[in-house]
Every structure is written in structure tokens, then in C-alpha cells.
Amino acid sequence: MQDIPIYEFTLLGWIALLPLLGAIFNGILGARLPRALVSTVAAGAMGVAFILSIVAVWTLFQGRFEGADGHTLYGALYHNVFTWFEVGSLRVDFELLLDPLSAVMILIITGVGFLIHVYSIGYMEGDRSWWRFFTYLNFFVFAMLMLVLGDNLVVLFLGWEGVGVASYLLIGFWYEDDEKASAGKKAFIVNRVGDFAVLLALFLLVIYAGSLSVVELREWASTLSPAQVTALGGVLTAICILLFIGCTGKSAQIPLFVWLPDAMAGPTPVSALIHAATMVTAGVYLIARLNFLFVLSPTAMTLIAVIGGLTAFFAATIGVVQNDIKKVLAYSTVSQLGFMFLAVGVGSFFAGVFHLMTHAFFKALLFLGAGSVIHGMHHEQDIRRMGGLKDYMPITRWTFLVGCLAIAGFPLFSGFFSKDEILWYTLANVHLLGGVNLSWFLWFLALGTAFLTAFYMFRLYFLTFEGECRADEKTRSHIHESPLAMTLPLVVLAVLAGFGGFVGIPPVLGNALGGLPNVMHDWLYQVIGPGEAFFAYRFEGYGMAWMSMAAATASGIGGIALAWLFYGKPSDVPGAMAEKAAAVHRILSNKYYVDEFYAATVGRGVTLLGRVCHRLVDELLIDTLLVNGTARLMGFLGSVLRVVQNGQVQRYVAFVFLGIAIILYLVLR
């Protein structure tokens, strides 16, 4: 691997600093300032940060050169803010590093972040803690930028914790509602469970690699001889799995996904920004960032792929039976995140990051669209009481449709390209677990997920926007299209979700169309090259690739068609048909049978795993042990303390006396 040149670039500091300054300004003065100023400062800071990000990425792009192996390399920009601490041989620099991977991330964070800030101006209108919302939001963006820009894993961890805190504050934003406050707490605690694993991984890295700087780690990993890798095998696997446990917490994978659906208690822009577009993808980012490390442990890689695939599939099945518009999107997010982990797990870090990007576009769009619906319907979230909204809110409807097409993988929409890549790499690479190659298994899992995704997303679309309006009169009279501040971001995101996929045209299509380059892959090659070098295609030529693409397209369109059949058909089925097949008619027209069917089969059977996780993690660990369980714990501790800490000093002395006797017995025996 060729050395990657690094250039000093001071502007990086400002990209991260601006949102922080915005947060500090609004945090201190926000309560006393007019609303317009607060939102201008918050959105303005984001806007400027976005422009600076573009400048920075452009600078990076300008520095491109041809590497030794014929690929275009870009080098990296860095800005050393200060040396954080230096202990013995371990030196932790507070250093920001912009390479192609973090470039993609900061563009998403500041770009989508800016749009969501603008959207929030409309959405949060009338909330009494307006300034607090923007303070937290800006702070979140700052922490997220730390996470993706930090060269040192400790700085990354700082951002990792920071986004957790911001997410906690924002989920519990409407803390007057106890349920919402406890949802925030749950998210924070589940994340801490993952964080401890990350911390352990960092300690192991300190010991074995002697550094926590990504650049230095990469050097260390590249100089390991195969013999050393074999010798370190257990440790490397442990490090990777520990890091992945952290990712399952932050990115809501089995078994720690339970917090994400609850996190929908927060304001919808928060769900869009944090719990769909950016924070939850931190795990994918971390694995892509450390791809050179992960590929050294095939076991960990396959484990990631399996967990990702299973999460994708089971979350999709749960998504099918949800009736809350945000819950559907939440499970869909879990499912899509599973897709991304499948991608990085099968060794296609490019596809993971690519899907991360397209997902950021279409999921932010879908969430914001859902927010627009909720806004328009005065906080109604149950899709069974919606329907026919296309006449009331056309912009929302069209943009939402684009989002649905994108996530369903409809050809030429962004999701199509990224999903296809993932499926292809799943099939093309070998994933051994216990000697069995899981390629086909994972591929079918992903294909099933793609089908289910298309189905539940269009179920959502048809139930919300098509058909008759099922809302009550009072609500119906108030339904209205959202203000410009909200629809504008929708349109921008719809354009991105529609056409964003063209930056990553797969080689199979690119070749057929006369050598179109895969821009995204070339851009990221510098970062993910070492990881990809570990894998080789199983298949010659493009035959299997065409097959995979066809299957993916078919399953996506099939899902859409099925949803149309169940939910989208006009309710007045021709009478003649009704007479000929009364039973069929009954079934078809009464679409609720489908839901009941799902409730009976999918809901009870296939979602068992989800329930087990829910029981184990959510109810047992979080509710019983940590949240509600504190009452029981207090009772138990109380009874113990009544004996021990009863206020009588002589009893204390007696316990000390006893303690001394026990220790003496152990020492002198």
C-alpha cells in the first residue's frame, strides 16, 4: 500500500467549531432572543459549515493523483487542534482528518443536517423550548462531526459519546411526558452497554497496536505478517467483535436494536437526522473506517454479515405489521442498517458506505415527509386513520413516493444501485462460518428483505396517501400542506433520493452502458482498498451479476405489486367479478385479512427473534434491571441496608471487626 500524503488544512477546525459555537450561543442566550434569530443562527451555522465542507472536499479533490496501482488517490487533509494527552508511548492528538470516507460523511451530516435545520424552523414553530431544540441539534452535529473527523479513536469515542448524549436529550425533548423521558433514558443506557465494549476494544488496541490513531493503526495492520496475524488471531477477533458490539448499540442491531423504535418519541426532525440519516450509521462508518482491521478477522466479518442480514430481515417482518407511521419507518431504518452491516460484513465496504449515503437521502426524506403528514394531521400517527392525503398535500405525496421508490429499489432510483451492490457482493464473496459458505443463505435473506421492504413501504404509501380518507371530520377539515420551510427540504431530498444513485453505477451496468465509471467507488478506493484487497470474486464474467440484479429488481417490483394488490386497488371491485368469486372478492376487498394474516403468521412466528431480543434486552436488562427495576432494587437494597447501614455505630464497628477477621483468616491460614 502506498503512503498517503497528508496536508495541513485549518478550515477543518471551523467546520466542527461552527455548530458548537451555534450551540453555545443559543444555549446561553437563546431563551432571551427572538425566535427568528435563534433559528437563523442555528441554521446559518449549519449552512456555513456545509459550504466549508464543500470547500474542504473540493480541496481534497484537487489534490488527486495517480497511485502506484493505477487508482486515483486523494491524500488527506488534517488539522491538529492540540495534543490531547500523552502518556508513556501513547499519544492522543485532537486531530481532525479528512479523507474520502469522512468527506462523504461530512457532506451528508452538514448537508442533510442543514436541510433538517431548515425544516425544523417550520416543524417546531410554536414549541416553547424552541431555543433548547436548536441548541441540542447543533450540539449533535458538532459531536457527529467529531465522530467522523477524529483521526484518533479516542476523539472518535468522544464524538461517539457526544452523539449519545445529544440523542438522549432530543428523544426526551418533550420530557413532560414520562414515557418520552424514559425512552430517552433507555436509548442512553442501551448505548452505554455498547460503549463499554468499544472502550475495551480501545484498551486492547493500546496494548497490542500501541496507538489509537487511525493512520498509525492502518500502518500497523499493513505491516503485520501473516504469521503475526495468525498469532494475534484471537485478540484481533476479540477487538473486532467488541467494536461490533458497540456498533450494535449505536446502530440498533440485534440484540440491542430495541431502543430505536422507542426513540421515535422525539420530534420528527430528530428522528430524521439522528435516528435515520447520521448517528445510527456511525457503526457502519466505524467498520468502514477500520476495514483494514476487520478483514484480518474473517470470523468477525462473517458474524457481522450474519447479524446484519438477520437484523435486516426480522426488522422488515416487524415493519410489515406496524400501524404507526413513524414506527414503520423506525423498523425500516433498523432493517436498512442491517443491510449496511451485511454489506460491510461481506467485505464490500464501498457498498456499505454507498447505501449509507442513499439511505441518508431517502430515509431523511421519508421521515420528513412523515413529519409533514403528522404536522398536517395534527399529531395523528396511525396510518389506519389516514388515507387519501394526496389531494391535501401534493408536494408531500410526490416526494414521499420518490422516497418509497428509492427504498424499494425501483430501477434507477438511488436505492436500486446501492442495494444491488450489496446483493452482488453478498453472493460474489465467500463467507465461511464453521466451514460452511453462507453466501447463498445471506443472499436469499437480503432478497427476502428487499421484497418485504418494498411491500411494507408501499403499504404505508397506499394507506397514507391513496384511497379514501379515513380521518374524522374535524381532523379532515384541518389537513393542509406544510409551509415552504418544510416542503423545500423535501423537494431537495427527493431530487437526491431520485438521482443520488448515479454516482455508484455498478460495473455490470457501467460496462454495458459503455464504460461509465463508478464514481463513488473510485472516490472511496483510497480508504477501503486494503479491505477490499482481501476478497476476490467467486464468479467469472457478469452472468451472475445480471442474475442478481434481475432478482433484486423483481423482488422490489413484486413487493410493490403485492402491496398494490392488497392496499392500492380501488375499493370498488367490478361487481361481475364479485359475483363470480365472492369468496375471493371478500378476501381482496377486506384488506384487513392481510393484516390479520400477518399478525397470525409473521407477527407471531417470524418476529419471535425480535420478541426474544425485546424480552431479553429491553424488558429484562433495561426495564427490569435498570429503569423500572430500580424500584425493586431499592426494595432489596433497603432490606439489606436496614441490616447493615442501620445507623448504629457499634454495628458498623462489628462489621469492620468481622471484615478484619475474615481477611486475617485468609492471610494467615
Add this chain to the structure above:
Amino acid sequence: MGAETIFFFLFGGGAILSTLGVLLSRNPINSAISLVVSFFFLAGIYAMLSAHLNAIMQIMVYAGAIMVLFVFVLMLLNFGDEEHEKPRLNPTQIISLLVGAALLIAMFSAATAFVDGSRQVFHPSMPPGFGGVEAIGHALLTSYVLPFEMAAVLLLVGIVGAVVVAKRRF
């Protein structure tokens, strides 16, 4: 059985018996008196161990000053009969008695195991003036001048603290 043995059992037995008196007498005043008696017996033991200055200190400071303070406080608070406590044992106290017995056994075995039996005895010859005022005084003002000075500060703190805690009004 030499004179030393007799004195040892006299003083040691006296110390133990009078300490028992401290523990068992119901009236705190009696406890205090027993404690003073115990101090006197211990002073005897100190003298046997060539710690003459400490023997005198024991009587002057401990028995003469500290215990007088105890008795003063007892008389000041004057709680008379109500403090006659009934001996009662709860599980905690039974455990502490057992632990105490165990500790005692441990310490006895440790004490007897300290160096082998033949060398258990003290060295027959003592440096002249060992344990006397001059020797200890010299040590206190040369090698141990720092702790000696700290004792002065400590006593000042003791006085200030006692005044702060026990004064009736600010």
C-alpha cells in the same frame, strides 16, 4: 519462679481484672475508676520493661489527666441511674464475641510463633539509662524532633476542636 514472674502475674492479672471491671461494671463511674486502676498496673509492667519514663507518663498523663477529664464529663452529664444498662446480647454482639475470640487466638499463636523459642527472651544486658528521661528526651529532640513538634500542633488542634464542639454558644 523468679520475682519477675511474680510481678508479671501481679501486674498483668491486675490489668486484666481491672479492664474486666471497665467492661462489666454497670455504673460508668466505676468503669472509670477501674480504668485508672488498670493504668496503674500497666505502668508497673512498663517499669518492668525498662520504660521508666513511660511508666511515669502513664500515671501522670493517662491516669492523672485524661481519666480526670473522663470523670469530670461523667459528673457534668450526671445521668445517674438511667444509664444502668441491662446486659443483653443480640446476634451482632454474639458474632463480635466470636470474632474477638478468634482474633485473640490468632494473636496468641502469632505471638508465640514470633522467632523460635530459644531466642524469645530479652537480651540480658541493657544499655545504661535505657528508657530513662535523658535517653528518651535526647531521642525526642534529635531524631524525633519532627513528630515532637507535630504533637504540639496536634494538641492545639485538640483544644480548638474541643472548644468548637462543646462550647455552649457561638
Add this chain to the structure above:
Amino acid sequence: MSSLITPIDIASTLPFIVLCLFGMVVLLLEVFQRQGQSRSYLAYVSAVGFATAAFSAWLLMGVEGQLVFHDMNYIDGFSKVTALLMCTAGAVTCLIAPRYLAELNADRGEFYALILFSAGGMIMMVSAADFIVFFMALELMSIAVYALAAYVRSSRVAAEAGFKYFLMGAFASAIMLYGIALVYGATGTTNLAAIGQLLSYGAASGSVDPALLLSKVSEQGALAGAAGYDTTTGDLLMLNYGSGTANMPLLYLGITLVIVSAVFKVGAVPFHMWLPDAYSGAPSPVGAFMASAVKAAAFASLLRLLALAFFDYELRMGPMGWVQVTFFLALLSMAIGNLVAIAQTSVKRMLAYSSIAHTGYMLVAITAMGYGVGDLDLGASVVFYLFAYVFGTVGAFGILAYLTRSRYYVERFSDLNGLGYRYPALGVAMTLFMLSSAGIPPTAGFIAKFQVFKAAVIAYGAGVEAGEPGALLLLALVVSGILFSVVGVYYYLKVIVHLYMRDPVREVTASDSGPARVGISVCAIATLVIGLFPGPLLNLSEQAMSQMEGRHDGVYVQYEDGAPIEDLQRLMREGSR
């Protein structure tokens, strides 16, 4: 003895002398003060006293480490750095106190004098080279703090807390004294470094030249003060300790009693029962002082004690060496401290239990320090942790004191409801202290926890390399430590939740005191700045550990039988003549 006291003796104890002088000055000022006048200026006087003491400690940084006062005291990096720590804690305590005391009608100069004297005791305690000085300093510190705990006489709770604290403390002192007596009996000296060298020699056998050993021992100058060697005919019976015929119960008994009572002072489970009562019953500024300065002094002196006297391999890693003891104490302290803290309704009691948990984390580092070949430099993480901990704790107690107004104590969680909006700066400061205690970046507490756990993982790595048994247990300790700190987040978060997410049930008005604001701000800024720029402080704490004089890394030879003991005795006899 050519001269009684040399100039370097005086200079080296300058921080102590300065503190005592200021204590007396404050007492005198108090005498000439008229009844009813405000004494808050005395807070500034004492703060200046602490600053002067800290400054003199800083000046002494350049002096080469050595034994002073006839081998009674050290002047070295460790004592100076920890002196800075104690002075900071004392100064902040003095600053947060005056308005609190005035509100409780207890505004008297003796308070500051006692704080100053007590801090003086601490400084001597961490620089003690001899058990006599160690014990005197311990008592000087403790007696002043006993009085402070019961300082607010009108409070029945304080009276009770003071009495309990005193009775437990006196008991622990007696235990420690008995231990010291037994160690003295077994080794013939009370000099810490000499004890360490002797024990180490006893455990050694075989492959080292006794003459070399002797020269090392006397290089330290440690044995010179141990009269047992140069006045007698030379029956060095105390050297009977050894690994072959090894077991010398009296010595083990003594060492155990000393370590247990030292651990009692830091409040490790199961010797912690006094701590919640004392911290929560005492007035808030005194609680702050106890939780910060006293605890820091106890920990620092524990480090010194272990590093100088009890760092022999056999003593640490033997069948029941103290590493095993600290291992279980660390585990228990983290578990009990964190779990019980969840159940508390009083912030003060919560802080007390959390302080027990912090004890557990620091004991993890001490266990790591003693584990395996024994790396004393890992103790630096404890010193750093103490700094982070002191700022967080003294600040949190300070805020409780700041909010207390005329007999209404702010102690329960519900008293903090909504205060984050009412007093934004105070809310931010409290949030910082809680985040730091929970170990969340970018506060000082994060770096501190990172250091402590890193120390344990490093010791684990070294242990694996050296083939020590049970290295995995050390990793298990780290894992459980991190897990328990996750539990800890819950109750620290509870404070923040009450500050920002609950509607006030009662109007709490801050006492609005200038000095207290200064003190709390200093802590808050320090918490953040140490978190962001920990470099200098990390260096300082490493320096403290590496420049600890008399620390036991001279003799690491393992003897297999008692053979060369006779040789050493002969050599020492000859050498002393």
C-alpha cells in the same frame, strides 16, 4: 547528629509550616473579632494561606528528592504534587464555606483554622518517611476533621455524624497502631523504606551478593535511623522473615492490620459504613472537604505506604498477598457503591456512595500496580484520578452548600428540580461535575477512568507476558469496573434530569455568595480544562510517582532459601562498626 535542624529540613516542610502559621493567624484574628461581625474575609485569608502553601510546594519542585528531619520525612515529587492537590481542595472548601456557615449561624474563624491544620496534617502524611510521622499526621488530620464534622453544633444530625465518625476513626486508629506495633516488632524499625528493604531481603535468597544489597540499603540511608542495628550486639532476629521458613504470622498480622485500617480511611467496602453517615451528616463544606481532601490524602498515603514498605513480591503476590485483598475490595466497592447509590434519595448520600465507587476504581489501579512484577508507575493513574475526582466532588458538594439557605438544607434530588434553568451557570457546572464523575468525555473524569482502566489492562498484558497466574482476573476486574460505571451513569444522569427535566416543587434560592461562586467556577473550569488538556497534569502525576523517594524498586531478587541471611547479618554488623 551534628545539628538539630538544618535549613533544608525547614524548607522541605514549608507547606506544612505555612498552613500551621495561617491556622494560628486565623485563630488570632478570630480572637480579636467582635461578635456579630462577618468572618467571610477569613475565607479569603485561608485561601491565601492555601495558595501560599501550594506556591511553596511548587517552589520546592526543583529540590532534589531526599530524606529530611533525621529520616522522618521526604521531600520529593510525590509529596509536592499531592500537596498541591490537598491545597486546592482546602482552598475551594474555604471558599464555599462562609455564606453557608453564616446561613446556619455558625460563622466562626475556628472553622478555617481547623481546615488549615487538617490540610497541614495531610501534607505531612503523604510525605512521611516513618510510621511515627505518618501516625501523628494522620491524627492531626483526623482530629481536626472530627471537630469539623460536628462543627454545626445546633444540628443534631451533625452531632451524631461527628460522634460516629470519631468513634469509628478512633477504633481504626487503634487498629492501625496495633498493626504498626507488630510490624515494628517484626522488623525492628518504623522507617517505611527500611521495612520495605528488610522484607524484600527476607524474601530473597541465593543469587545476589549480600554486600551489594547492603550498599543499596544504606544508599537509601534508610537503615541509619533504625537503632536496632547500630547499638546492639547484632542479633538481627527480625530477619527471620523469609520465604523458605517463610511464615511469620506476627508480621503478616501487623501488615494486614495496617493495610486494613488504611483502606478503612479511604472507605472501601466492607469498611465503608462510616462514610455515608459522615459525609451526609456533616455540613456540606465539611462533606466536601472530607470527600475530597481527606480521601485524597488517605489514598496518596496508601500509595506511599504500599510503595515503600509493602511492595515485596511475596507480600503482594504471595498466597494471600495484598493484591488479592485489594482485588476483592475494588470489586465490592464498585458494586456496592454504584448499586446503593441508585437507591438514594439524598444527593449528598448519593455522592457519598459514589465516592465509595470511586474508591473502587482507584483500587483497581492499585491492584494493577501491585500485580505481577509490580509496576509502581501505574500508580500515576491514581494520582491523576484523585485530581479529577477532587474537582468533581468538591464542586458538587459546593453547589449543595451554595444552594443551602437559612436552615433549609438542599439535599434531596427533588430540591434540584428545574434549577438548571433558574441558575444556568450553576446548572452547567453541576452537569459538568456529574458527567466527570460518570466518566463521560470531554471531562476530566473520562481521562481519569481511561487511565485507571488502561493501567489495569497494561498490568494484565505484562502479567500474561510474565506468565503470572490469574491475569485474566485482572481483565475481569476491568470489565466489571466498566460495567459498574455504566450503572453509575444512571444516578449521575438522575441529577441532570432533575436539574433540567423536572418542574420545581419548591422555590430554592441560592445563597448567592461571591467566594462560593469563585470556588465552584474554579472546579468547573478545571474539570473541563483537565478533560480537554490533560497533558500537563498527566505529566505531573507521572512525575509524582516516578520521583517518589524510597520507593521499593531497588531490590527485586528472589531468594529460594534462607541461606544468605547469615551473611547479611554479618555484613551489617561489620558495616555498622
Add this chain to the structure above:
Amino acid sequence: MLSLPLSWYLMLSATLFVMGALGLLLRRNAIVAFMCVEVMLNAVNLTFIAFSKYHQDYTGQVFVFMVIAVAAAEAGIGLAMIVNMFRHKHSVQVDEATLLRH
């Protein structure tokens, strides 16, 4: 003279020490409990003096001197605390001081 084994003195002091500790544990009267602390300190002093003679070394005796000074200071503070507590509760029963618990 001076032919008794050291261990006799050590056993005597151990007995006194444990007696003092038990007294502290069992006596409910605060003043008597505190007296038991003094008993413990005396036992320690005896140990020091015995070892001092055994080693023919002054350190032990100097230590005893210091312990007596400390005991005096402790007595002052301790009795002041007891007086203070008596003012609040009109009782010096140790086990009645239970305002602080759990």
C-alpha cells in the same frame, strides 16, 4: 530478672486489645465505649514497649510517648462530642444515635 519470654507480654497486650475492642462493641454507654478505645491504645503501648526492649531500640518508647499525646487530644475531642450529643438527646446511649441510616 528479665527472663520472661517476649510472647508473654505480647499475649497480655493482645488480651487487653481484644477486650477493649469488645467493650467498644458491646457497651452502649458512649463514655464507657470511648474508655474502651483507651484500653486498646494501652494495649498497643504495651506492645510497643515490649518490642522496644526486645530490640533495645528507643523508637517504640518514643512512639508510646506520641500515642499518649494523641490519646489526650482524642480524649478532649471525643468527650466534647459526647457532651454535644448529650445536649441534643439527653442521653449518651450509642445505639440511640440513628438519625443517619441507609
